[in-house]
Amino acid sequence: MIERYSLPPMRELWTEEAEYRRWLEVELAAVEALAEWGKIPQAAARAIRGRVHITKEVIQRAKELEREIGHDLLAFLRVLEEQVGPEGRFLHFGLTSSDIKDTALAMAIRTGLEILIAELRELLEVIKRRALEHKATLMVGRTHGVHAEPITFGLKLLNWHYELERDLERLEEAREAISYGKLSGSVGTYASLPPRAEELVCARLGLRPSKVSDQVIARDRHAQVLAALALLGAGLERMAVEIRNLSRTEIAEVHERAPHGSSSMPHKENPITSETISGLARLLRANLQAALENIALWHERDISHSSVERVIIPDSFLASHYMLRRMGEVIEGLIIDEERMRENLELTQGLISSQGVLLKLVEKGMARAQAHELLRGLALKARESGRKFKELLLEDERIRGYLSPEEIEEAFDYNHYLKQIDEVF
Template structure:
């Protein structure tokens, strides 16, 4: 109908006929499906039903168009609308992370590398990292959806043989989407692959957060727990269970999104001016990926806002290695005091690992090891967890700018 209106403005279609098309056009799904049993072509069936509902003026419907002029342009409008929803959801997730990052900016907890206790950090700093990642995904989604909000009316092989580029430009302006620079029968599928890749990356970010929550909810760790509702059951057999099923669900769905992105890449290399091998895949992967990400973002935002953070447990876990996590500060202090690095490393490693193995405070062992030396070492300063947060204010200044 937008094309018919543009053709009327260009003097190709009588204005009264274009008005009749807009006023009378109607269809039912049942009627289209019935017609498709004969045509075996969805767009042709749709055009036949709508044209018949208009009457004689219906001859102008689909004038100069090929099916993909309609399908790809309509798809672009759907993608644009879906993108607005997904970006809004991504912003909500990001903002929830920002708020909780500030809430726990000075809450010390142990940092882990390779799954092993490394050095103290803050839980707020950890959440800040997720917030910045979420913001990057907001940008990716915006760019990808903008790049895919593109239509075309260039005809069967992209030559504008039936409609002039001016008609295409007028219609796309009316619809609020861009014009493909050089199309074939279709809009090139690298645009759609980019959307699916951005969706997959956003899903991977949600998965990274979900995996962190799952690991922190382990019974042995129990620093964080996802929301668990009153009356909720974790197991049909074990009444005590509180399983991280929401974050597990996010993790599983992220795998599906990656599969959809792969299918999107497979759709890029079509034959010549087009084949239709992409169509069957797109009818599954595009709506499913967008609905899936929307759902995952909703789940993740709910977890961020409602998760229980066990600050006392974080403090307890800081001492699981009996102070061994302060080994780098001890090493640096010994070097600052004048000891050679290799000798300092040997002393610190020997006593830090002994502390871990024997459950003896590393501070006591280090104090004893240095007892016969004249090294001036401040043990209180070495074993101060707050020292690790000295410069994290810089990160939170950046996060404040993001919040603003």
């Protein structure tokens, strides 16, 4: 992921140094578990723990060796063996590369999900606070892009909050699904080490052992994680698209706090953060597709998934984290133009109250189909003439045969749309 969309602490999680440290953590856990089990000397385990370390020089040396031998983990092990000396022969004892890499990757993904969960909880608090702030802020609701009936801006925010709560649940489920390690060896038979060793190592690392594996942990787990991120991104995009639409000049009900808009048009204030979030959501969906393709590996494993995961997993986490952080800032600073919302409620000259009139007519005995056609005709007349819908209703004898002027007036009272708002919240 480019630096522009990389923020701490997620950025540090996916650095090269962090990856080497996770590899080392798994190797050391394996060494200590083997010593506890009695497979290698305790003194050797202590020597290894005391002598290995990760520095920039170690990383550079490992990369130099990788260029020579073409294998990143093997190069890393050779550098560790150089540090340790004779006891280094017990490093990676009975293990294959994927025992280390897949277990370390699970650790990284688990930590990444914990970062996202914490960030999402903060966003939920911001949305909740602003939803309560605007619980009774009336605005027009739109279906198919057309004015429908009044809602409140707080209700719109609450809808987003409810969806993000489901995203939170999905992230937590994904954290559980990915928190598995494996030390089952080259093809999953535990030929070199027994399942007990795997259990000891995973316990040390806060993971659970995979009940069955081949050379790798099955990639449906990783796809589940990226599916959760893609759904989170889609939810954030839904919010972003709505903010962008409500920021249109013709609507102008909300505005991002943006210091600058256009380089050539000084008057413009563009919803660029929301637009960026919309763009990054596309990346998350594309990465999910790649993760799904990774599931069908050959036989007990091939390496076709590896190159893909080096890109899609860090990028998806970095993008998701960036989107959550930026959306929190957008919602926190969002400018709500309540006066413009009120003005927009009146753009249809009262047509948005047609259902209220319809229900009153039905309650008074008019057939629903008859009432619907009658009101539709009056609505068309109001549009063509530019007159207020209420005025036409008050003049129409067919309407007044069922409803009094007071009852007609009641149908246009916007407070009607607030009567259940406390229960919804």
